[in-house]
Amino acid sequence: MNKEIEKLLFNPIRLKIVSFLISVESSSFKKLIEVSGATKGNISIQIKKLEDAGFIKIKKKFEKNYPLTVCYITSKGKKSFDIFFQYLKSYEG
Amino acid sequence: MNSTEQIKLINDTINKTRVNLKPLSFNFIFWGLFLNVMSIIHYLFPSFIQQTDYSSSIYWISLPLLGMIYMTRWNIKIGKKQGYETIMGRTIRIIWTVFGFGWLLIVLSSIRLEFHPVPMILFLLGLVITMTGMIIKFKPLTIGGMVLFVFVFNLLSDPDQNYLIVNMIGVTLGLLIPGIFLNRMKTNE
Numbered sequence: 001m002n003k004e005i006e007k008l009l010f011n012p013i014r015l016k017i018v019s020f021l022i023s024v025e026s027s028s029f030k031k032l033i034e035v036s037g038a039t040k041g042n043i044s045i046q047i048k049k050l051e052d053a054g055f056i057k058i059k060k061k062f063e064k065n066y067p068l069t070v071c072y073i074t075s076k077g078k079k080s081f082d083i084f085f086q087y088l089k090s091y092e093g
Numbered sequence: 094m095n096s097t098e099q100i101k102l103i104n105d106t107i108n109k110t111r112v113n114l115k116p117l118s119f120n121f122i123f124w125g126l127f128l129n130v131m132s133i134i135h136y137l138f139p140s141f142i143q144q145t146d147y148s149s150s151i152y153w154i155s156l157p158l159l160g161m162i163y164m165t166r167w168n169i170k171i172g173k174k175q176g177y178e179t180i181m182g183r184t185i186r187i188i189w190t191v192f193g194f195g196w197l198l199i200v201l202s203s204i205r206l207e208f209h210p211v212p213m214i215l216f217l218l219g220l221v222i223t224m225t226g227m228i229i230k231f232k233p234l235t236i237g238g239m240v241l242f243v244f245v246f247n248l249l250s251d252p253d254q255n256y257l258i259v260n261m262i263g264v265t266l267g268l269l270i271p272g273i274f275l276n277r278m279k280t281n282e
Contacts, residue, residue, distance in 0.1 A: 012094060012102060019106035024177040031176030035109050085103065091096040 005080045008053055013038045013046050018081050021056060021073040029069035047071060055080060112181055114229060114275055116171045120164060120189075121234075121272025125264055127160050132261045150204050154197075161193055185225055192221045211256045215263050216245045222267050231278070237271035 009015050016036040021027060027035075033043050050056045055077035059070045073081075094102070135142045135152065143149045168186075172178060178186075195217050203210035219241030226235030244263040248254060 010094075012099075015099065015102060016106045019103045020109065020177075023107045023110040024179050025183045027177040028173075034176070035106060085100075088096040088100050088103075 002083075004053060005084050008050065008055065009080070009084045011046070013042060014050055017043075017046060017050060017071075018055060018073065018077060021071060022078065022081055026070050026072050029071065032071060050077070110177070110179060112179055112229070113175065114231075114278065116168065117185065117225075117229070118272050118275035118278075120168070121268045122276060123164060124160070125269025125272055127157075128264045129261050129269065131156060132257045132264070136255075136257045136261075147204070150200070153210075154200055157196070181228060184228060188221055188224055188228075192217060209252075209256060211260055212245050212248045215241050215248070215260070215267075218263075218267060219245065222271070226271070231271070231275060233274040234271040237267040241267040 009018060013036050017032055020032065020035045029043065029047075032047070033040060036043060036046075038046070047056060047058060051058050053076075054074055057072045057074050059072070061068050061070070131153070135149070142152050172182075196214060199210050199213045199217065202208075203213075219238045221238070222241065223235055223238030226232065226238055241263050244259055248256070248259055
């Protein structure tokens with residue numbers, strides 16, 4: 001497994017974000033906070049890291065003057081998650 | 094965190110994604126009631142609805158369009174509240190959007206080409222309901238959609254029937270009853 005995947009997905013918060021985005025088409029920032037149980041600031045940092053690595057795509061828009069952040073998984077993110085999951089399966093005791 | 098714990102974390106996170114079918118059932122119940130009420134009003138007051146050549150068409154276009162606007166806004170609101178969209182949810186949304194355009198095309202064509210739109214609309218509705226039922230794996234809905242095909246066949250073989258009554262029965266069996274069943278179903282998936 002490549003180092004980038006290992007480094008990114010061994011973090012439980014990032015793993016939760018990617019796992020959730022794998023199972024849905026898109027998710028709001030608010031929902032990711034709820035799913036991961038992390039703080040707003042922490043989620044912001046983690047999704048930025050995932051976006052920089054090309055694992056997720058972030059779209060920001062405004063609705064009724066309120067910012068709305070929506071996250072999507074990318075094909076690279078899906079592929080990396082699959083590799084990571086297979087790796088975990090092979091080590092599952 | 095060892096690999097077993099990480100797999101558990103993945104499973105737990107994925108399990109948080111629930112396809113909430115309640116809003117979908119509300120759509121079916123709304124349209125089932127809405128179209129039935131429209132049909133009943135038309136059936137009871139034909140002279141009022143058919144005052145002019147186009148009044149009946151206006152009645153059957155403007156009110157469903159208002160219903161579509163209302164339901165679209167409602168669905169967007171529910172979607173935002175939920176905070177995520179599943180692939181299944183997106184598929185169903187696309188199917189019903191296409192149905193909306195199809196319905197409009199049939200109704201407008203029926204005015205221009207002077208044919209009765211009910212059999213074609215019921216056919217399209219049956220198709221979309223059957224697909225939705227199969228996607229969400231909910232038999233009453235699939236059956237309801239298929240029942241509409243029988244009504245279409247019946248209407249085409251005997252065009253002298255009262256289209257409003259056929260429409261009411263079809264909408265009740267295809268939309269309203271499956272919608273109520275879906276609403277009462279416990280959704281854990």
